[in-house]
Amino acid sequence: MSFDWLNAPCAQPDAALAEAARAHQLQLTKPPGSLGMLETLAIQLASLQRTPRPSADRVWISVFAGDHGVADEGVSAFPQAVTGEMVRNFASGGAAISVLARSLGASLEVVNLGTVNDPGEIAGVRRAIIAPSTANFCVEPAMTEAQLQAALAAGAESVRLAQAANAQLFLGGEMGIANTTSAAALASILLHEPPSSLAGAGTGLDPAGVLHKVTVLERALARHAQATRALEPLRCLGGFEIAALVGAYIAAAQAGLPVLVDGFITTTAALAAVAIQPEVRAWLLFAHRSKEHGHSRLLRALDAEPLLDLGMRLGEASGAASAVPLLRLACALHAGMATFEQAGVSTA
Template sequence: MKQQFNIEKPNDDIRSYLQEKIDNLTKPKGSLGTLEELAMQIGWAQQTLSPELKNPCHIVFAGDHGIAAEGVSPSPQEVTYQMIANFWNGGAGINFLSRQHGFNLKIVDAGVNYDFKETDPIINKKIRKSTRNYLHEAAMTQEEMELAIQRGVECVQACYDEGCNVIGFGEMGITNTSSSSLWMTYLTGITLDKCIGAGCDHTGSIINHKYNVLKKSMENYKGDQSLEDIVRYFGGYEMVMAVGAMLKAAELKMIILVDGFIMTNCMLVASKMNENVLHYAIFGHQGDEAGHKLLLEYLKAKPILNLGLRLGEGTGALCAYPIIDSSVRMINEMNSFKEIKVTKYF
């Protein structure tokens, strides 16, 4: 891959000072649990005893998938662009959460099978109108994959230039759980049957057909099974853009909010490209998609929430944001035993 990322592992020297500050806040040692863990991670990533979250942004990457022609989702492909209009009108799940938590929401056309107008309120990063059908051929070319990585980088750089240091990612693309399941099985070794789930099919009636189509796609694949080949052969443009975005965010030392099954698979790919990206990642929730729990365990990730969510769009990541914000407020706003006359009670 042409694009290279210089992602540094944060210096460990500050960790003992962070721990001392956290332990000396006016509370029993360890009594704020996950808040203390998050404060440690964010302070370590930012290399400061007084971490901060500034100008939060959330990017939803949208793209269509050629595999939709095989009926692996009960939803027709036009739902992708119809939902984008819902985003514009402020009526989707990610809209109310962005408003609630003060996120600047950006919608990106990575490869939607629709001709948007120049005046439409969308960031145009379109690679192509839908990927190809990987039952028969690679979803994208090497050049398209590299372009998607680069355009994901551009989206994050724009947020960073606006003063953002905490960023969430979401997606919109009918059948992208299928592509995610294939990434997962190839890159983790977990069998396909454990990686697939119902996606937006709440009845689960389509899972057997979905499994058969994906299994046949794997049988038809004749590539070298390298990381890049798996990513380009089975990926979606919106997914690859998210991978590039995550890697760039980590390079810029931004805090990355990871959403559900699809975005966790994007983080899986990013971590295979550069493992240091995980130091900057906070996993918002464990979703209701079958493989998500296994994938989180593979990454040794500890999700903040488990609310039975499976919407996507980045909704689970933003639901967790108040807890992340609380961890930063804890380390910055609580008094220490040195500052007030309270006897240590632990």
């Protein structure tokens, strides 16, 4: 196992199909641009999917779960056992993303990368165990090189499975107590900004809890201040599930599979993926603006305009799943509306 595959070139969006889709939109029975982002979504998907009739019917959702050593610092309102318990809940169909996936007719894959409270073998859960949790990054790097390689590869494997299922759209989700702390640390070092501008309430910290979280992050960033090159920020401050998302996003871009990015944690993974492979950015659509403090800053850094702003902050890919119907509507309008000529409608 190595990191070499990360450097393989990404697929290129089809500029000619984007232009053809744009020209088609101008012929539809509406004022130009009057459907706003629904028009640009259809154009973007036509380019990414390399087809004049884009579709979001076949959706693949991978939820990556992993525990974090930094939970030892008391940065979460929930106990660490919840991660393993939620893996079981995902698989049994009781979690929000489970309900959303069923409603969308989407394929839902749950990947256990390592939990302190290991639920064991569960039908519907792919075990890709790396360790019970990352290390406490206030004390040492979160991952070894081998662990980082394994996490990245687990994400790439999910994309391979999505391709085998002929998916048209990839959604990544995450579960891991204390992972907003890890994401804030990673975002802080990637953006060269203080953790106070990125750390939020996570699962429900009160103001004192957020202040404590910032203090923990400041300690961690002081320890890993030199971890600025290549994969070092991800290795030193990331989580197994965050690294898996990074691997998935890079693999999806290499494979030419469009990605719908969820909230704060997945957008941090997207930022890390783009830092490693800038061409990944073209393959990313952004579902929603999370209520989690710091997400808007990440979106600005990626020049991203999200589709929804519903005050969500659950994770699990729930925000991304909630935006899928908009993509489907954009595709339906692109394919189903009459042109001015077909409808006999005057253009002037």
